[in-house]
Amino acid sequence: MTYLANPTRYSDMTYRRCGRSGLQLPALSLGLWHNFGGVDTFENYRAILHTAFDQGVTHFDLANNYGPPPGSAEENFGTILKKDFLPYRDELIISTKAGYTMWPGPYGDWGSKKYLVASLDQSLKRMGLEYVDIFYHHRPDPNTPLEETMAALDLIVRQGKALYVGVSNYKAEETAQASAILKKLGTPCVIHQPKYSMFERWVEGGLLDTLEKEGIGCIPFSPLAQGLLTNKYLQGVPEDSRAAKPHGFLKTAMITPEKLEQIQQLNALAQERGQSLAQMALSWILKDPRVTSVLVGASRPVQLLDSLECLKNTNFSAEELEKIETILK
Ligand SMILES: NC(=O)c1ccc[n+]([C@@H]2O[C@H](COP(=O)([O-])OP(=O)(O)OC[C@H]3O[C@@H](n4cnc5c(N)ncnc54)[C@H](OP(=O)(O)O)[C@@H]3O)[C@@H](O)[C@H]2O)c1
Numbered sequence: 001m002t003y004l005a006n007p008t009r010y011s012d013m014t015y016r017r018c019g020r021s022g023l024q025l026p027a028l029s030l031g032l033w034h035n036f037g038g039v040d041t042f043e044n045y046r047a048i049l050h051t052a053f054d055q056g057v058t059h060f061d062l063a064n065n066y067g068p069p070p071g072s073a074e075e076n077f078g079t080i081l082k083k084d085f086l087p088y089r090d091e092l093i094i095s096t097k098a099g100y101t102m103w104p105g106p107y108g109d110w111g112s113k114k115y116l117v118a119s120l121d122q123s124l125k126r127m128g129l130e131y132v133d134i135f136y137h138h139r140p141d142p143n144t145p146l147e148e149t150m151a152a153l154d155l156i157v158r159q160g161k162a163l164y165v166g167v168s169n170y171k172a173e174e175t176a177q178a179s180a181i182l183k184k185l186g187t188p189c190v191i192h193q194p195k196y197s198m199f200e201r202w203v204e205g206g207l208l209d210t211l212e213k214e215g216i217g218c219i220p221f222s223p224l225a226q227g228l229l230t231n232k233y234l235q236g237v238p239e240d241s242r243a244a245k246p247h248g249f250l251k252t253a254m255i256t257p258e259k260l261e262q263i264q265q266l267n268a269l270a271q272e273r274g275q276s277l278a279q280m281a282l283s284w285i286l287k288d289p290r291v292t293s294v295l296v297g298a299s300r301p302v303q304l305l306d307s308l309e310c311l312k313n314t315n316f317s318a319e320e321l322e323k324i325e326t327i328l329k
Contacts, residue, residue: 003084006054013056014311018292020215021190023133023164025093025293027286027311029059029219034242034249035299038072044300046080051301053088055308061193061219061295062127063097063138064119068247070102074126082128092133096123097168097193099138111141113152120161135162136193137178139169150178154185166191166216172206179214189216193295196220198229198266198281198328199259208290217292220285224296224307226250228259229281231267242299265327269320275313278303282310284324 015024030052036045049060066073074096085092098119101109108115120135135156137149153165166189167178179189192211196203197220211218224230226249227242233255242248243255263277270280282294298304316324 003050005088009054009056011056012311013058015058016292018191018217018219019211021164021188021217023093023190023217025059025217025219026057027293028057028282028308029061029293029295030057030304031061031221031295031297032073032077033063033066034297036073036076037067037247038069038076039067039247040076042076042079045076046084047301048298048304049077049080050084051304053085053092055305057304057308058091059093059095059293061095061221062123063100063136064102064123065100071122071126074123078127078129094127094129094132095134095136095166096120096127096132097136097138098123099136099141099168111137111139111144111149111152113148113155116149116152117156120156124161131160132162134164134166134191136166136168136191137170140167140171140174146174146177147181150181150185154182154187157187164190166193168193168221169195172210175207175216176210176214179210179216189214191217191219191292193219193221195222196285196291197223197225198284198324199225208288212290218290219293219295220291221295222297223285223294224278224281226297228255228263229266230278231263231276233260234263234267240299262327266324269323269327273313273320275310276306278307279310279313282307283314284316286310286314287316 014027016027017024062074062077098116102119156162157165175192182189194203194207232241237243237252242250243252267277270277273280285291285294296307
């Protein structure tokens with residue numbers, strides 16, 4: 001099968017500027033953390049990627065360790081890139097990261113220059129790419145000087161192996177420090193990838209303000225709380241859900257009766273707004289102009305199509321926002 005991209009793929013998508021950079025991202029981006037690994041089904045994840053690009057989702061997010069096994073999501077993505085997306089390479093923003101355990105020994109984890117440079121070289125090989133568009137340091141390293149980690153990001157850009165750099169899971173203060181170092185080096189920090197959803201609000205306690213001040217874009221991950229902020233767990237745990245999979249990072253213990261009660265109430269409010277709960281959860285994040293793009297996951301094409309509908313209504317009345325706060329208390 002030869003893949004031909006939908007000719008109208010740019011007609012409905014909104015692109016938002018990433019901080020004060022030249023980079024624009026689709027309001028909704030696709031992450032390959034789950035559902036694209038060696039344990040998953042090729043034709044299914046290939047169809048998810050086609051659906052995404054056909055709807056104007058130009059940004060695919062990876063990391064060295066996505067799978068399982070680690071590395072397999074990048075390999076699988078590389079296979080599909082070669083088969084289907086090479087003619088569209090210049091229309092794509094592909095990101096990867098290093099920062100979590102990838103290989104044994106002291107050089108396969110955290111934030112040393114040795115690890116970041118070697119890991120990106122491995123990622124490029126797995127994906128069959130000459131460069132990635134964005135390279136992230138995946139998590140702060142308390143034992144490596146921040147200057148060294150940021151110098152590694154700067155080096156990678158100067159080597160032409162990444163066009164832009166960002167950080168993930170850095171707290172507000174760490175982000176401000178990283179940004180100051182990178183500015184001095186001449187390679188600005190363009191994007192931050194934090195966990196943010198109705199159930200995970202830490203970024204509101206200073207990070208979003210820091211990002212705005214520094215001119216850094218924000219791409220929240222797990223905006224659906226890995227599927228909790230959808231209608232999928234309302235009637236139990238479906239067999240094919242992330243929570244039911246042994247390698248899934250969502251554990252059934254996280255689906256507590258209190259959470260379910262909140263999900264029920266949020267679901268009712270979403271229905272009043274004429275949205276699915278997934279759509280409302282995504283719209284709720286996108287209402288903040290400091291957010292560049294929401295980074296969703298999907299286990300099938302239809303979920304992505306459902307999620308994309310969130311772009312049709314990202315406005316909330318004061319009353320709706322208040323209701324959400326009351327439910328989440
Ligand atoms: N930087 C970091 O440290 C970090 C950490 C985690 C993730 N990320 C990035 O963020 C991306 C997204 O994370 P995530 O997968 O946890 O995001 P998420 O969007 O919160 O959860 C995705 C899951 O929600 C369910 N879902 C998605 N759309 C749905 C819909 N419309 N209706 C019903 N259910 C729906 C699916 O669950 P089922 O699989 O059960 O069907 C899907 O796998 C990752 O792929 C990765 O790129 C980054």
